[in-house]
Amino acid sequence: MAFDSSVFFGALFSTAFLNGALVTVFLALLSHGVGILISIPAALYISGPPSLLRWLVKGVLGVLRGAPTLLQLLFVWNALPQFFPVFREPWFSPFLAAWIALSLNEAAYQTEINRAALGAIDPGQKAAGVALGLTRFQILRKILLPQAVRVALPSTANEFITLLKITSLASVISLSELMSVTSRAVATTFQFTEYYAAALVYYLVMVYVLVFLQSRLERRLVWNTSAAAAAPGMLQKAMAFYRRS
Amino acid sequence: MIRVDNISKRYGDFLVLDKVSLSIAKGAKVVICGPSGSGKSTLIRCMNYLAPHDTGVVSIDGVEPKNRRSCEAVRREVGMVFQNFNLFPHLTILENCILAPMMARKLTRAQATERAYQYLKRVHISEQADKYPTQLSGGQQQRVAIARALCMEPKVMLFDEPTSALDPEMVGEVLDVMVELAGDGMTMVCVTHEMAFARKVADQIVFMDKGQIVEVAPPEQFFTAATSPRAKTFLSQLQH
Numbered sequence: 001m002a003f004d005s006s007v008f009f010g011a012l013f014s015t016a017f018l019n020g021a022l023v024t025v026f027l028a029l030l031s032h033g034v035g036i037l038i039s040i041p042a043a044l045y046i047s048g049p050p051s052l053l054r055w056l057v058k059g060v061l062g063v064l065r066g067a068p069t070l071l072q073l074l075f076v077w078n079a080l081p082q083f084f085p086v087f088r089e090p091w092f093s094p095f096l097a098a099w100i101a102l103s104l105n106e107a108a109y110q111t112e113i114n115r116a117a118l119g120a121i122d123p124g125q126k127a128a129g130v131a132l133g134l135t136r137f138q139i140l141r142k143i144l145l146p147q148a149v150r151v152a153l154p155s156t157a158n159e160f161i162t163l164l165k166i167t168s169l170a171s172v173i174s175l176s177e178l179m180s181v182t183s184r185a186v187a188t189t190f191q192f193t194e195y196y197a198a199a200l201v202y203y204l205v206m207v208y209v210l211v212f213l214q215s216r217l218e219r220r221l222v223w224n225t226s227a228a229a230a231a232p233g234m235l236q237k238a239m240a241f242y243r244r245s
Numbered sequence: 246m247i248r249v250d251n252i253s254k255r256y257g258d259f260l261v262l263d264k265v266s267l268s269i270a271k272g273a274k275v276v277i278c279g280p281s282g283s284g285k286s287t288l289i290r291c292m293n294y295l296a297p298h299d300t301g302v303v304s305i306d307g308v309e310p311k312n313r314r315s316c317e318a319v320r321r322e323v324g325m326v327f328q329n330f331n332l333f334p335h336l337t338i339l340e341n342c343i344l345a346p347m348m349a350r351k352l353t354r355a356q357a358t359e360r361a362y363q364y365l366k367r368v369h370i371s372e373q374a375d376k377y378p379t380q381l382s383g384g385q386q387q388r389v390a391i392a393r394a395l396c397m398e399p400k401v402m403l404f405d406e407p408t409s410a411l412d413p414e415m416v417g418e419v420l421d422v423m424v425e426l427a428g429d430g431m432t433m434v435c436v437t438h439e440m441a442f443a444r445k446v447a448d449q450i451v452f453m454d455k456g457q458i459v460e461v462a463p464p465e466q467f468f469t470a471a472t473s474p475r476a477k478t479f480l481s482q483l484q485h
């Protein structure tokens with residue numbers, strides 16, 4: 001069976017694939033955006049002295065990190081409407097369900113990244129800010145967060161690349177992202193290779209555009225040349241260091 | 246200027262400061278020395294409430310802050326220089342110097358910049374203003390740290406072993422700046438083992454051991470006629 005390049009290019013330039021890719025990108029961006037918004041206060045909160053509520057928050061984050069992402073997607077899509085009638089309304093779309101599930105999941109991972117980044121800052125930095133008579137908020141905003149962002153950036157970008165790939169799981173709740181568009185095309189024609197190849201091209205382009213943006217951003221944020229030299233290469237960044245799902 | 250009255254502090258079961266009292270007059274230059282772990286850093290950190298004491302009183306210029314806000318206000322009058330410089334690596338030298346004056350003293354950027362250059366000149370490093378801390382040598386970084394503290398125009402400066410993280414050839418340039426500062430009449434409290442500096446600048450040497458102040462004496466008297474056996478042992482070890 002030969003590779004039918006007209007099918008391949010047809011898929012590659014079809015509006016269905018393009019729309020699928022756009023859904024994938026938007027879902028990833030929105031989920032990571034909300035995840036980051038939740039993760040910054042969460043990381044600051046769990047870095048505080050131990051308390052009952054902190055243990056509880058850490059426990060919830062641990063469940064979100066520990067449970068398979070697929071399970072979380074299915075839970076939000078199927079089980080949430082059973083508990084809360086509001087989610088039985090038609091506005092509760094697969095996209096919304098995937099957005100909620102991936103945002104929470106991402107928040108849990110990103111909290112861990114942020115916490116590690118905050119922890120990596122020399123305590124002397126805070127001491128210097130305190131000694132200068134700055135307030136806690138000023139120290140956070142002007143001294144700790146700018147440094148933590150630089151530390152967290154490579155892991156955050158890797159996390160986003162992982163997330164972009166994980167959005168393909170949302171095909172199980174019938175969200176028309178890139179992977180389910182591909183599967184649907186395959187199911188009617190059985191031309192696996194051509195459609196999978198087209199999907200692969202889309203994923204690779206998205207990932208490598210991100211890797212490129214990441215290295216640009218990192219170079220802008222690096223404050224000493226020795227750190228730039230030690231930064232990992234393009235390929236290493238592309239291979240997100242762990243796989244989930 | 247600074248009055249430390251009968252303060253004690255514990256880390257767990259360990260008594261770091263044991264009923265310490267010390268009074269530092271305006272314009273005084275006090276050098277604190279003693280063996281490692283004797284509580285020197287802890288004492289100097291109590292003087293700006295960086296390490297809160299458990300019991301006793303620390304007052305600056307007669308003010309004893311009762312809450313976080315007043316602690317922050319008092320700290321603006323007390324400059325501190327750390328062993329490891331603790332410059333902000335994501336900011337340039339100039340930005341390091343203008344951050345606190347702008348945030349805590351509400352100076353405009355222009356005012357803060359003018360002031361920063363004034364103090365950077367004073368520590369002989371104004372030509373490096375646009376570099377980042379990692380681009381400077383240790384001695385230069387520590388001089389910047391001194392300038393950064395001076396930019397708040399504090400009433401007193403605290404130094405915690407400002408030269409002990411430096412390569413030997415850079416110790417001199419930092420000590421020279423400190424000697425100049427002393428000459429300008431700054432009130433200074435300095436933890437250091439640089440005895441030549443102490444002899445030249447200090448008007449009092451405070452010797453600590455095991456969380457207590459064991460001896461307070463003018464330098465000449467301390468070096469030649471220390472009364473306590475622990476200070477004598479310490480001094481004989483310094484000779485080696």
Ligand SMILES: Nc1ncnc2c1ncn2[C@@H]1O[C@H](COP(=O)(O)OP(=O)(O)OP(=O)(O)O)[C@@H](O)[C@H]1O
Pocket residue numbers: 256261279280281282283284285286287288
């Ligand atoms: N945050 C802390 N938690 C627990 N123990 C501490 C802490 N900070 C200091 N200590 C202990 O308190 C004692 C006194 O510490 P301090 O840093 O004041 O000594 P020092 O005289 O400055 O010593 P050095 O010359 O080594 O700097 C030490 O035994 C140290 O281990």
Ligand SMILES: [Mg+2]
Pocket residue numbers: 285286287405406
């Ligand atoms: Mg010390």
